[in-house]
Amino acid sequence: MAAYCSLLLALLLALSSSSSASAATPYGFEFPQFNAAVADAGCDGKLVAEEEALARRVPPLKLHMTHRSAAAGATGTGSFFLESSEKDAVRIDTMHRRVALSGSGAGQRGSAPRRALSERVVATVESGVAVGSGEYLVDVYVGTPPRRFRMIMDTGSDLNWLQCAPCLDCFEQSGPIFDPAASTSYRNVTCGDSRCGLVSPPETASPRECRRPRSDPCPYYYWYGDQSNTTGDLALEAFTVNLTATGTRRVDGVAFGCGHRNRGLFHGAAGLLGLGRGPLSFASQLRGVYGGHAFSYCLVEHGSAAGSKVIFGHDDALLAHPQLNYTAFAPATDTDTFYYLQLKSILVGGEAVNISSDTLAAGGTIIDSGTTLSYFPEPAYRAIRQAFIDRMSPSYPLIAGFPVLSPCYNVSGAGKIEVPELSLVFADGAAWEFPAENYFIRLEPEGVMCLAVLGTPRSGMSIIGNYQQQNFHVLYDLERNRLGFAPRRCAEV
Numbered sequence: 001m002a003a004y005c006s007l008l009l010a011l012l013l014a015l016s017s018s019s020s021a022s023a024a025t026p027y028g029f030e031f032p033q034f035n036a037a038v039a040d041a042g043c044d045g046k047l048v049a050e051e052e053a054l055a056r057r058v059p060p061l062k063l064h065m066t067h068r069s070a071a072a073g074a075t076g077t078g079s080f081f082l083e084s085s086e087k088d089a090v091r092i093d094t095m096h097r098r099v100a101l102s103g104s105g106a107g108q109r110g111s112a113p114r115r116a117l118s119e120r121v122v123a124t125v126e127s128g129v130a131v132g133s134g135e136y137l138v139d140v141y142v143g144t145p146p147r148r149f150r151m152i153m154d155t156g157s158d159l160n161w162l163q164c165a166p167c168l169d170c171f172e173q174s175g176p177i178f179d180p181a182a183s184t185s186y187r188n189v190t191c192g193d194s195r196c197g198l199v200s201p202p203e204t205a206s207p208r209e210c211r212r213p214r215s216d217p218c219p220y221y222y223w224y225g226d227q228s229n230t231t232g233d234l235a236l237e238a239f240t241v242n243l244t245a246t247g248t249r250r251v252d253g254v255a256f257g258c259g260h261r262n263r264g265l266f267h268g269a270a271g272l273l274g275l276g277r278g279p280l281s282f283a284s285q286l287r288g289v290y291g292g293h294a295f296s297y298c299l300v301e302h303g304s305a306a307g308s309k310v311i312f313g314h315d316d317a318l319l320a321h322p323q324l325n326y327t328a329f330a331p332a333t334d335t336d337t338f339y340y341l342q343l344k345s346i347l348v349g350g351e352a353v354n355i356s357s358d359t360l361a362a363g364g365t366i367i368d369s370g371t372t373l374s375y376f377p378e379p380a381y382r383a384i385r386q387a388f389i390d391r392m393s394p395s396y397p398l399i400a401g402f403p404v405l406s407p408c409y410n411v412s413g414a415g416k417i418e419v420p421e422l423s424l425v426f427a428d429g430a431a432w433e434f435p436a437e438n439y440f441i442r443l444e445p446e447g448v449m450c451l452a453v454l455g456t457p458r459s460g461m462s463i464i465g466n467y468q469q470q471n472f473h474v475l476y477d478l479e480r481n482r483l484g485f486a487p488r489r490c491a492e493v
Contacts, residue, residue, distance in 0.1 A: 062122005134372030143183030158278030161257030162271035228264025298490035306491035327430035349420035363460025381455030412447025
């Protein structure tokens with residue numbers, strides 16, 4: 001297992017992408033050589049000390065993102081890749097179970113309407129590879145006075161939460177833990193508050209006791225997989241966000257989980273920022289603030305030290321992009337967390353792979369920023385894998401028995417590598433075409449290249465993970481119920 005880990009870890013550290021579009025070749029895309037990340041000044045957001053000045057500013061919402069590998073500085077080992085695939089597997093199983101249970105929810109929509117801003121909210125997003133994660137991190141300022149916390153950005157869950165003092169059972173975190181006693185704006189949600197009905201009680205407190213509805217706290221339990229969960233009190237706090245033009249804006253009364261017992265593979269992050277469809281997600285709660293029903297992000301390549309942005313509200317530059325394409329989300333219910341797409345077929349080398357429509361439709365297809373690789377039902381994955389094997393140039397010897405990923409090829413000594421194109425075609429005719437670096441991982445100096453797609457044996461669900469989304473600006477337009485996507489150099493956004 002140790003050899004397994006070291007080999008796969010090296011894999012993800014070697015992720016690379018090209019700064020220019022590759023030329024057409026007989027086999028499709030040209031696999032780019034290693035590209036140094038473009039430095040980005042980012043949008044750290046200059047926090048203003050005076051609350052009066054914060055209240056007077058009315059601009060859209062922006063957050064700064066980092067990939068979880070670049071956040072702590074590259075270590076030269078790529079072992080997080082095997083862990084990412086293992087964590088993905090647990091996460092997918094959790095998603096499958098959550099879908100099965102979603103029919104029992106009440107589907108309440110929380111949060112009072114807020115005054116809309118004339119600007120968008122923006123945050124910095126960075127790769128988390130440096131801290132051993134395949135996820136992306138967002139800088140968020142919480143409390144009064146505002147303090148910065150680095151949270152995992154997750155479109156596949158709803159609850160926002162931070163590790164909180166007193167931390168009774170917590171994972172190792174980079175930076176200080178949130179202390180409610182140090183913030184003058186912190187207050188608990190009581191068990192009689194309607195928002196308390198949006199979270200599950202701890203497993204030891206079911207059904208939830210609420211003897212004093214106006215004063216007793218609202219304990220919660222939220223699970224992500226067999227080893228990942230958070231337990232604490234649902235609370236309200238001030239979040240300070242950056243605006244697209246200038247300045248910042250304080251948003252009071254944002255519901256979040258103050259987690260006192262937290263377990264799982266969260267790799268140094270302070271907590272999680274949920275961007276799912278549910279009423280408790282950050283995107284849902286701030287919808288009235290940024291004056292719209294849309295948010296977008298642009299994910300830098302894995303391992304990049306550059307930052308990019310997640311934007312709440314419509315981004316004019318993205319809407320004007322000549323290659324912006326849309327596909328409709330599947331119809332959603334009030335209890336949905338995930339963003340479902342209507343995948344119809346998969347093309348490899350320009351030809352449709354022989355996959356039955358029932359196979360792709362069985363578990364649905366979601367787009368998810370919290371899953372690293374892309375996954376398809378096992379029969380579909382086998383067909384995709386064989387399609388690449390059949391169409392790959394014979395110049396690259398197939399490597400048999402490579403751990404976890406397949407197919408893998410020996411590309412040692414090769415310069416520009418040609419691989420068949422990969423496209424996803426949706427029911428409304430939209431096609432998402434990916435550059436080679438979004439579905440093949442190249443390991444240097446070993447000279448190994450592997451398909452970054454796996455099967456989901458325990459679930460029929462298909463997932464477009466964050467690795468396949470890198471260097472695309474992805475728009476969640478909930479007003480028109482559609483997903484937009486356009487190729488961009490995310491470090492320059």
